[in-house]
Amino acid sequence: MELIIGKLIMLKCKHHKMLVASLCFFIAPVFFFSSFTHAENVTEIVTVNRSISSSQTILGSTVVPYREITVTAQTPGKITAIGGEVGTGFTKGAMLAKVDDAQLLAKRNTLWAQITSAQAALKNSQAQHQREIISPKSKSINGMPGMGLPSMMDIFMTRPLYDMMGNSDQGYNRYSDLVNSATGVSQAESQVMMAWSQLNELNTKIKDTVSVAPFEGIIMSKMVEVGDAVQPGQPLMKFGFIKYLRLQADVPSMLVSSLVKGMSVPVRISNKNSTIAKVSQIYPIADPSRHTVVVKFDLPIGVSAAPGMYAEIFLPDTTPGGNSVITIPKTALIPGRSLPTVLVADEETKTSSLRLIRVGVTQSDGLVSVVSGLKVGERVINNPPPGASSGWYPKDSAVL
Template sequence: MTLLLFTVGSVQASSIITVESKGSSARTVLGSTVIPYKEVTLTAQVPGRIDVVSGDVGSMFSAGDLLVKINDDNLQAKRRSVLAVLDSAKAALSNSEVQYQREVVSPRSKDITGMPGMGMPAMMDIYMTRPFMSKMLGDSDDDYNRYSDLLNKSTGVAQAKSNVMKSWSSLNAIDAQLKNAISTAPFEGMVLQKMVEVGDTVQPGQPLVKFGYVKYKRLRADIPSILVQSLRKDMEVPVVINGTIKTNAKVSQIYPIADAARHTVTVKFDLYTDVKASPGMYAEIYLPDRGKKGTKVLVIPKTVLLKGRSLPSVLVINEKGKSELRLVRLGNAQGKDKIEVVSGLSAGDQVINNPPTDAVSGFMPLND
């Protein structure tokens, strides 16, 4: 008895409706590719042999994690050599500063042993022999001699400081090269492609790995310049990814310059975070084409479709007033509850809405 009431209720819920047509702007389908939100290619900065390649394609890393390391034994040897030169330069600077201070405190030009005269005692040498020799030879000036000695010692200090700075610069250059021998993740992301393996020899500029931020994904498409006019930032367009995933994408970036050879403009579209897509997948983008006139499309409620069928089908009322099964080809969704019919129906056809699951040709609603 309960089953009978359920069947009656289901039949009474069915009704006959008319297929309607509505205006639809013309659209153009273009191919695109799923890309990471951002992507970088890490290249070798120094020559050498690859010692470490972390993970594999698809491996996730945090910012700062080691990705690739180039052998740096030669650079380490150069660094030790530069450190030895730096220590020597520091010692020379220390000695030069001491010699300068000695000249300031105890001038060489006034040293009583600096120019001994004729075997006479030192005091007599200072007050008798040196003045006599200076007047006789005319080639000695105590003040100028002192200035010359101070300048000589200060020059030695300046040269020693210069050598220390030169050694520090060499050390910093070596440290920079050592840093360049290591490639780390610039941000949280995934290894998209590996171009080298452990043991490979690389040269500066050679690509090592491609690394991308894949938490958010985008579509990248080269769009004819005539179609770009219909796009604006944050505009949403329908997309189909990998032939199965239907969703919308938002315009995030429109390049300001067109390709001169192909007359296309690169446009990027942001995907929703819940869309399951991988970088490299093919996607179709449905763009409005303002250069074409709009067309009429047939629209039916989704409840018209018979449930549990492998192919989309509906029950159509024929000229005899009876229902018959008909296969239809569906297009894009028209809002939340309706869908486009590409073929199988005509405008004005009458179909059964909300038919029961077991309905077949000949079924008619009870209230008809």
């Protein structure tokens, strides 16, 4: 009996050891994987380094219209009409917006009255001048009564005697009367011209109350609505020609030398549509603060894109010095942000600051090239949490 009980105990122990071994076999990988994942996602501060780059550099760009203007108000007043909503198409010369012109129209009626009065005064001045030429005042015999006899005595005796004595000069008096009447005509003509000039100026202001499309296009955005009061120079809307589209990119100055007008480069729009764009314009100057040059690329007609979309441009990397570029771990990019952003660490103050960067191609070793925004030797936080902002600093982090 004791032998049988002993065998049962030994068998139970064997089963217990097998059960423990089995549990260890299944649990060990779980702990290993958990510890490995934790080690892989640990937050650390890494140094920005330089390494060998790929043969292409990826630049972010924006789809823009072939031509775009900002329509502004030319006269003060209230908006009485807008040609359409955002996306509405217009032909050249069509009305885009209109400002109230009632006050200007009333002033134009006043100017018309001034023109009529000035023209009447001019007509009278011309008649007086003609009368002075044909029937001079200085030879008129209607100045005194008596059947004209006293006037004739004055003309044939008194006035010649005055001229002989040097007290009068009939010729000069005649010249003075002609100049006086001619001056009246000139002044009347000036009044008419002034009134017409004021009317033309007012008509220009009335014309400026209506904003028209300078070319075929669509309304891209509106800044005002009907009833809003505007002042001269205030933006009303953005108007663009989108039949042809372009890409606009800020290219680092070290890469501009590899581009020439008419050169074709591959592009990818919104991470979906891949096509070829052609270099159409390279600005002759660079931004002194960002050290970039604006370059525009023409997209093919009919490409599936719209103004404002994000696009990537693949440029050949011809940087001298072995194609070495600045790199950081791809995991250093803050997740959840639309633009590439990193946290630059300040290990003295234990704080950080957000910085937008321009990234290039992703390397095979998990690194991503940085075209601009960081310098070699700067310190960035690797594996930051989603939504991290300036000032965030890991409490316990490894320093590499």
